[in-house]
Amino acid sequence: MTDVRDALTTATRRYKTTEANHEQARQQAIAAVVAALQAGVSPTEVERLSPFTGAYIRKVARDHGIPPAPPGPKRSAGAS
Template sequence: MADERDALTAATRQYEQTEVAHESARQQAIQAVLDALRVGIGPAEVERLSPFSGAYIRKLARENGIPAAPPGPKRTSA
């Protein structure tokens, strides 16, 4: 039984350590998204290059005072 407890303790420790690393990486990705938007990289390209959805990127932009991107050119039917 001690082996299972040791294994569980080790797995929990590993989980907690990777959780901290994941959150740190997430914050770095958020900062990179915001930096990209601030220098004028379009939200579609930011979405393509990031791990986040367009909706989440727009939310981050709004929360950080980044104005909405102007609409792109209208597409016409061929």
């Protein structure tokens, strides 16, 4: 039974380490998103280059006091 407990303890330790690394990487990605938005990179391009959805990028922008991007050019109904 000890082997199973050792394996569980090792797996738990590995999980906690990777969880902390993931959170650190997430915070770095958020900081990069904020910097890109502040530098004038469009939210659409930020979404394309980041691991986040447009909705989450808008939330991050609001949380950091970044105003909404102006609406893009209107496309005609026949444009694709």
